[in-house]
Amino acid sequence: MPSGKxxxxxxxxDAALEAMPYGLxxxxxxxxxxxxxxxxxxxxxxxxxALAAGMSLRECCRAVIEAGNYFGYSVDxxxxxxxxxxxxxxxxxxxxxxxxxxxxxxxxxxxxxRPGVGWLVTHEDITDANDHLTALSKREADLARQAMRFETAxxxxxxxxxxxxxxxxxxxxNANYANLYELPDHLQRPGTLLTDILDYRFENGxxxxxxxxxxxHRRVRTxxxxxxxxxxxxxxxxQVISVIHQxxxxxxxxxxxxxxxxxxxxxxxxxxxxxxxxxTDLPNRTLFAEEMAMAESRIRRGEMMAxxxxxxxxxxxxxxxxxxxxxxxxxxxxxARINYAKREHECAARLGGDEFxxxxxxxxxxxxxxxxxxxxxxxxxxxxEIEGHRVIIGTSVGVAVAPTDGEDGETLMKNADLALYRAKxxxxxxxxxxxxxxxxxxxxxxxxxSGLKLGLIRDEFKLVFQPLMELESNxxxxxxxxxxxxxPEMGFISPVEFIAVAEEIGFIVQLGEWVLQQACRxxxxxxxxxxxxxxxxxxxxxxxxxxxxxxxxxxxAGLPASRLELEITxxxxxxxxxxxxxxxxxxxxxxxxxxxxxxxxxxSSLSYLRAFPFDKIKIDRSFIEDVGSKDANFEIIKAVIxxxxxxxxxxxxxxxxxxxxxxxxxxxxxxxxxxxLFSRPLPEKDALELVTRxxxxxxxxxxxxxx
Ligand code: C2E
Ligand code: CA
Ligand code: CA
Numbered sequence: 001m002p003s004g005k006x007x008x009x010x011x012x013x014d015a016a017l018e019a020m021p022y023g024l025x026x027x028x029x030x031x032x033x034x035x036x037x038x039x040x041x042x043x044x045x046x047x048x049x050a051l052a053a054g055m056s057l058r059e060c061c062r063a064v065i066e067a068g069n070y071f072g073y074s075v076d077x078x079x080x081x082x083x084x085x086x087x088x089x090x091x092x093x094x095x096x097x098x099x100x101x102x103x104x105x106x107x108x109x110x111x112x113x114r115p116g117v118g119w120l121v122t123h124e125d126i127t128d129a130n131d132h133l134t135a136l137s138k139r140e141a142d143l144a145r146q147a148m149r150f151e152t153a154x155x156x157x158x159x160x161x162x163x164x165x166x167x168x169x170x171x172x173x174n175a176n177y178a179n180l181y182e183l184p185d186h187l188q189r190p191g192t193l194l195t196d197i198l199d200y201r202f203e204n205g206x207x208x209x210x211x212x213x214x215x216x217h218r219r220v221r222t223x224x225x226x227x228x229x230x231x232x233x234x235x236x237x238x239q240v241i242s243v244i245h246q247x248x249x250x251x252x253x254x255x256x257x258x259x260x261x262x263x264x265x266x267x268x269x270x271x272x273x274x275x276x277x278x279x280t281d282l283p284n285r286t287l288f289a290e291e292m293a294m295a296e297s298r299i300r301r302g303e304m305m306a307x308x309x310x311x312x313x314x315x316x317x318x319x320x321x322x323x324x325x326x327x328x329x330x331x332x333x334x335x336a337r338i339n340y341a342k343r344e345h346e347c348a349a350r351l352g353g354d355e356f357x358x359x360x361x362x363x364x365x366x367x368x369x370x371x372x373x374x375x376x377x378x379x380x381x382x383x384x385e386i387e388g389h390r391v392i393i394g395t396s397v398g399v400a401v402a403p404t405d406g407e408d409g410e411t412l413m414k415n416a417d418l419a420l421y422r423a424k425x426x427x428x429x430x431x432x433x434x435x436x437x438x439x440x441x442x443x444x445x446x447x448x449x450s451g452l453k454l455g456l457i458r459d460e461f462k463l464v465f466q467p468l469m470e471l472e473s474n475x476x477x478x479x480x481x482x483x484x485x486x487x488p489e490m491g492f493i494s495p496v497e498f499i500a501v502a503e504e505i506g507f508i509v510q511l512g513e514w515v516l517q518q519a520c521r522x523x524x525x526x527x528x529x530x531x532x533x534x535x536x537x538x539x540x541x542x543x544x545x546x547x548x549x550x551x552x553x554x555x556x557a558g559l560p561a562s563r564l565e566l567e568i569t570x571x572x573x574x575x576x577x578x579x580x581x582x583x584x585x586x587x588x589x590x591x592x593x594x595x596x597x598x599x600x601x602x603x604s605s606l607s608y609l610r611a612f613p614f615d616k617i618k619i620d621r622s623f624i625e626d627v628g629s630k631d632a633n634f635e636i637i638k639a640v641i642x643x644x645x646x647x648x649x650x651x652x653x654x655x656x657x658x659x660x661x662x663x664x665x666x667x668x669x670x671x672x673x674x675x676x677l678f679s680r681p682l683p684e685k686d687a688l689e690l691v692t693r694x695x696x697x698x699x700x701x702x703x704x705x706x707x
């Protein structure tokens with residue numbers, strides 16, 4: 001390899017020169033090439049022998065230009081430039097460096113001036129280093145861009161974000177995180193200790209509801225578990241924050257913090273709405289059922305509880321007459337009174353309409369429940385002032401006590417309902433405890449309710465006829481039509497039972513019309529001096545169809561009105577309206593006779609006798625029953641008979657079963673008797689036979705019992 005032979009010849013120096021990773025040349029002060037290595041020639045694309053020690057600068061410039069370097073430069077121009085460089089370098093001690101492109105390579109050239117020696121010039125190929133550098137700076141730029149993107153993303157996140165390292169120091173947090181906890185600037189800096197942040201949060205109004213210690217314990221557990229987790233943190237100031245914890249591989253973690261206070265509030269609102277009645281804000285059926293389910297376990301543990309069901313008496317009337325606004329306001333006032341009557345922790349619910357229930361307990365004894373029922377009845381029935389109306393409403397209450405009357409919610413509710421039903425049946429405004437058998441009674445009632453209509457279609461109803469005997473003439477004056485129902489499964493059902501049900505469900509109107517028709521039809525087959533008596537229910541009486549159906553029954557049967565007697569009870573006159581009296585007068589004007597049935601069983605029987613001119617008073621069986629005994633009620637019977645006489649009304653003694661009773665009522669001047677002594681109610685055929693056989697004038701002494 002060529003080498004600076006003029007300066008040294010040792011092989012070691014040659015080898016060192018050649019081993020250098022850069023091109024090197026040394027120029028003497030008179031600008032002659034002294035030493036160079038082959039890398040120097042290579043730098044300019046020159047063959048090794050194109051240069052030689054001792055060449056002048058101009059010769060070298062020529063070789064360099066001819067090899068195609070410094071495109072556009074002439075040899076002279078290059079030479080001048082080089083001279084300038086050497087001159088400048090001569091005036092300064094520190095080497096100068098510049099980069100140039102030679103043959104697509106980046107070359108860093110360094111000039112060093114060595115006084116007394118000349119110039120040392122090195123050419124270092126930095127292409128690869130440069131490439132590396134560009135790559136580096138590109139990566140740096142990318143990273144910076146990424147970091148910027150990341151920061152923008154982090155700062156624009158809807159949630160608060162913080163990254164904590166394994167030493168529990170803050171790596172980064174976003175603006176939302178800082179805002180959420182109102183962190184001052186110095187606590188947002190990377191490196192801040194997490195405990196400092198937490199301490200600040202606790203002191204700055206964000207104390208955890210569970211207390212700082214419990215809160216920290218929980219957080220520490222989360223961190224040590226090293227798993228992703230979601231935690232809901234509630235603070236004393238009412239704020240609720242959901243924290244998602246995400247561990248990182250290096251022992252640190254990232255958390256997002258979301259303020260869910262509002263969301264929680266609306267969830268709570270929805271939860272409340274779903275479990276409360278919108279009008280009264282009392283718990284609704286759903287919440288009541290939940291409370292009940294919880295109570296079941298308490299009952300199983302031996303606590304005594306009670307389900308108290310109640311509804312308002314005749315609430316519908318208020319709604320219908322005063323309007324729904326008043327009805328709603330009333331329910332709200334009632335709700336307030338219920339809350340007042342119950343104990344604070346007890347659940348009082350509105351189950352719908354005017355139905356309410358209280359889950360009461362624990363009780364010391366059932367009398368606690370009775371006291372609650374009494375309180376409810378007393379507070380609810382106090383007068384209310386609603387939109388200028390003075391309203392009084394009563395309530396009926398049913399009570400089922402656990403565990404005696406049931407251990408599960410469903411049974412208790414059902415039994416309390418049955419008791420409520422009984423309370424209503426017993427005249428409303430009172431309370432009843434559940435009793436065994438109410439269930440069966442209810443089932444029976446339901447069966448009757450659903451069987452009535454079908455019974456009429458299937459022809460299950462029959463009329464029987466019981467004679468009324470005129471004492472003076474010893475002849476049958478009248479036959480009372482009494483309804484019979486033989487249910488296909490339940491067998492014989494007393495009219496006392498099914499007529500009450502028919503009245504309650506309004507079916508009595510239809511059933512009563514059928515009785516009227518049948519009674520008139522049958523009576524038309526009897527001797528013309530025998531009347532038929534038909535019982536009318538008060539419900540039937542309120543129906544506008546009554547007059548019309550009476551007329552039609554008479555017409556269809558071809559029976560004169562004078563052969564029909566209608567028996568009504570005092571309750572018809574209870575609603576002593578002009579309408580009632582008018583109907584009664586109309587019926588009477590048609591020639592129909594009107595009897596007062598069951599006289600003496602009501603509250604003010606006597607006063608009703610003045611309200612309407614009845615044709616007949618039927619003294620109730622209960623007075624006749626006593627006649628044989630020692631505390632016999634002759635005085636009452638005597639008084640009634642006398643009163644009837646003075647008012648021009650005849651009297652009939654019901655339920656005469658013994659000779660003694662017969663003798664007694666006859667002695668006191670009774671006009672008629674009815675009872676088993678003379679005859680039980682008879683089927684249509686037997687009744688016909690009786691009236692034809694005994695007509696006219698049987699001797700009552702010889703014809704006692706026919707039944
Ligand atoms: P009520 O109108 O007082 O009918 C008389 C009831 O007394 C009948 O009972 C009859 O069988 C019974 N009875 C008659 N004599 C004696 C006696 O000597 N001793 C005893 N212990 N009882 C006697 P029944 O047929 O069971 O009817 C009961 C009630 O059912 C009737 O009482 C009446 O209020 C009602 N009812 C019956 N049929 C009808 C009907 O077609 N329409 C209406 N609205 N009610 C009816
Ligand atoms: Ca009767
Ligand atoms: Ca009667």
